[in-house]
Amino acid sequence: MSNPFFKFKQFTVYHDRSTMKVGTDGVLLGAWTPFTGKEKHVLDIGTGCGLVALMLAQRIHNAQITGIDIDVASVGQANENFQASPWPERLKAELVSVQELSRQTDLRYDLIVSNPPFFVNSLPNPRLERMQARHTCMLSHEDLLHAVVALLEPRGAFALVLPVNEGQQFVGLAQVAGLSLARRTYVLPLPESSPKRLLLCFTKQPVDSEETQLVIETAGRHVYSDEYKDLTKDFYL
Numbered sequence: 261m262s263n264p265f266f267k268f269k270q271f272t273v274y275h276d277r278s279t280m281k282v283g284t285d286g287v288l289l290g291a292w293t294p295f296t297g298k299e300k301h302v303l304d305i306g307t308g309c310g311l312v313a314l315m316l317a318q319r320i321h322n323a324q325i326t327g328i329d330i331d332v333a334s335v336g337q338a339n340e341n342f343q344a345s346p347w348p349e350r351l352k353a354e355l356v357s358v359q360e361l362s363r364q365t366d367l368r369y370d371l372i373v374s375n376p377p378f379f380v381n382s383l384p385n386p387r388l389e390r391m392q393a394r395h396t397c398m399l400s401h402e403d404l405l406h407a408v409v410a411l412l413e414p415r416g417a418f419a420l421v422l423p424v425n426e427g428q429q430f431v432g433l434a435q436v437a438g439l440s441l442a443r444r445t446y447v448l449p450l451p452e453s454s455p456k457r458l459l460l461c462f463t464k465q466p467v468d469s470e471e472t473q474l475v476i477e478t479a480g481r482h483v484y485s486d487e488y489k490d491l492t493k494d495f496y497l
Contacts, residue, residue, distance in 0.1 A: 266311075268495045270318050271345040275309040275337055282311050284476070285421045285457060286375050290315025291491045292459050292474075293373055293419040294443060299323045301367060303411065305358045305374035305404070310338030310351070312373055315495060317347040320371075327353040328361060330398065358399065362407040370413050374420045376404055401430055405437040412464060417442065419461040427458030440466050446473040451485075 265274040266282045273282050290312040299320050304313040307327025317325050327342075329335050338353035345351065356364070377399050408418050418439065422430055424446070431441055439462035446455035455473070475485045 271314050286311045289421045299370035301369045302371045303369040307338050308334050310341045328356050330357050358407040362410040368413045370416045372418045424455050441469045442467045443470045448475045
């Protein structure tokens with residue numbers, strides 16, 4: 261197994277230095293994403309080491325979950341984590357871009373999630389794999405939305421996490437692409453902080469939008485709010 265690792269209640273996530281680390285964004289997305297329990301097929305775009313896919317496998321019983329990534333090391337690491345989990349028969353990772361997948365498959369997904377590239381106009385990271393994971397040069401938000409609309413079931417949902425500015429812009433792009441904002445949660449590091457992240461959920465069907473906020477920590481590092489502990493209680497030891 262690779263190291264280091266992060267141990268959750270029902271599974272362990274390993275990653276090596278060449279793959280993206282487990283971060284708060286992924287944990288938030290995996291714990292927050294709404295679902296009905298009837299989902300048969302779930303897609304995780306940019307799965308990395310497989311964290312979000314693993315969290316959804318724990319939450320959505322019986323769903324077949326596919327993680328895709330364009331980084332060879334990440335796909336290998338995700339499959340390693342999937343095979344070591346309690347749900348190896350329901351999880352798989354594939355080396356393919358979402359643009360390619362949308363052209364290759366007739367399968368439609370009940371739920372699509374993504375912790376996508378988000379830096380649009382910033383200086384690219386010199387490390388290729390981090391640039392691909394964090395910058396939109398390999399996957400623009402317009403391309404992401406085009407693929408999601410093609411891959412999503414008519415009554416399916418698409419959830420993602422983005423920084424606030426990029427998230428607000430994404431809402432506008434999603435509306436142009438034909439998606440309706442169903443749920444938006446502003447994520448604050450501390451009670452007095454400005455929001456740093458947006459958790460967003462879209463559907464193809466017109467719906468009334470729900471808006472909430474979530475504070476992660478109350479008084480410094482690792483002093484978590486009751487709402488964050490409640491959201492993640494099924495995962496953290």
